[in-house]
Amino acid sequence: MSESEPNQPSRFRRVMGAVGRAALLPVRGAGYLVRSGKAHQHFFLPVLNGALGDQLAARYDRRAIRMNFRRGGQDVAVADLRLSEPQQKTVVFVHGLMGDELIWQTGFQDAPGSRRYGPRLAEEAKLRALYIRFNSGLHLSENGRELSRLLTELVETYPHAIGELVLVGHSMGGLIIRSAGYYGALSPGAENQPTSADEALNDDLRKKNEALQVAQENEEATDNASILRPQASAGAEPAPWLAHLRSVFLLGTPNDGSWLEQNSHLTARLLNRINLFPTRFLSKALNKRSNGIKDLRYSILVDEDWQDAHADDLTPPRTPVPPLPGVQYHILMGAWLRATRPSALREYFGDGLVGQGSARGHTTFGDEAALPAGVKVRTAVFSQQHHGGLLTHPEVFQYLKLWV
Structure with missing residues (x-):
């Protein structure tokens, strides 16, 4: 022994x-x-709004999130941001479905003391980081309009503090950015000219916005007539924030739609066609998902498309939303499946939630000859990264640091 x-x-x-x-x-x-x-308790309201945010807004529920800049876990009016550093490069981060601004800053399972893209870029690249929170249950175009309005207010309030403007969006956030660019490029003065067929809806949405502002009586009233698509007039000046915009980063953004929502839509239609009580019940339950989620089917960025009588067709109308002239677009996508899997399978599933073909945005960015003047598109694929992993990947951060 x-x-x-x-x-x-x-x-x-x-x-x-x-x-x-x-x-x-x-x-x-x-x-x-x-x-x-x-x-994760801070996610309760964002998740609730992502699932039912349109319904919360429709009944003036105080839990309905209203788009705002965020700082220290609180809404911050543009006038209270108190930006002073002159001509500083400013990066605005826009979260995705059921997210909030904290996904850019920290995470429960992150290493102690670690920080995510926003704080790190602010320190290491010497830039200004701002964060947006929005109701992801509303239509993409509604949020796009409001983002354009907020960015306009930002550059008009701080004309000497805002230098180059960079927008970074994850998933749905990237679509909100694209929609904001679409509406910002139209005549601001024409936003008060809804069509006669849309006036009732316009009034209804105006009332919703007014009700959500009751708790913010000191805040400057917003132009709620901007819910419907304006008619651009010849020679109209675009929104002033577009003159500052240099780059847009789209992280895991379903530019051509989400296969998951496409399958949900098809399932709901099939269940309804079977026309039995259980299948009708399931179909109605599926269709309770929010307008924001439904818009993800083919990434509907323009009001007329979801208002169209054929919006629920298998191939609904889709107004082209081209890239903005003079802006560099960076398309960052994950490849969730191993390289040994069939290429068609890897292309379809992409990062697990957004297919690679949709993330590339073939209908928007695919034809280089058709891109507006000065537009540049860069694409980067990050192997074995899922949809949420794009928010924490070291190589994604290094890419942002290099190109921001």
């Missing part, structure tokens, strides 16, 4: 130790769930 054997724990003690650890697993698991719940 060796000298070390007496110091070894007996078999009985090893067994009892294993039993004790097994007995503590439920306690440790419950503790983890509690800590995780506390860390």
Whole structure:
């Protein structure tokens, strides 16, 4: 018998130790769930709004999120941002479906003391980082209009503080940015000219916005007539923020639509066509998903498309939203499946939620000859990265740092 054997724990003690650890697993698991719940409680409202935000807004529910800049976990009016550094490059981060501004800053499972893209870029690239939070249950075009209005207010309030403007959007956030560019390029003065067929809807949406502002009486009233698409007039000046815009980063953005929502739409239609009570019930339940989610089917960025009588067709109308002249677009996408999988499968599933073909945006960015003057498109694929992983990947950060 060796000298070390007496110091070894007996078999009985090893067994009892294993039993004790097994007995503590439920306690440790419950503790983890509690800590995780506390860390993620800020997601409650964003998730609720992503699922039912349009319905919350329709009934003037105080839980309906209103688009705003965010700082320290609070809404901040543009006038209260107090930007002073002259001509500083400004990066505006826009989250995705059911997200909020914190996805750009920190995460529960991140290493202690680590920071995400926003704070790191602000420090290492010496730029200004601003964050937007919005109701992701509303139509993409409604949020696009409001983002354009906020950016206009930003550059008009701080004409000497805003230098180059860079927009970074994850998933749905990238679509909101594209929609904002579309409306910003139209005549601001024409935003008060809805068509007669849309006047009732325009009035209804105006009332919703007014109701959501009751708790913010000191805030400057917004132009709520900008819910419907304006008619551009010849020689009209675009929104002033476009003159500052230099780059747009689209992280995992479904530029040509989401295969997941396309399948949900098809399933709801099929269940309804079967026309039995259980299938009709399931179809109605599926169709309760928010307008923002439904718009993801083919990335509907313009009001007329979701207002069209054929909006629910299998191939609905889709107004082209071209890139903005003189802007460099960066398309960053994940490749979730291993390279050993069939290429068609990897292309379809992409990062797990957004297919690679949709992320590339063939209908928008695919034809180089058709791109507006000065538009440049760069594409980067990050291997074995899922949709959420694009928010924490070190190589994605290095790409942003290099090109921002």
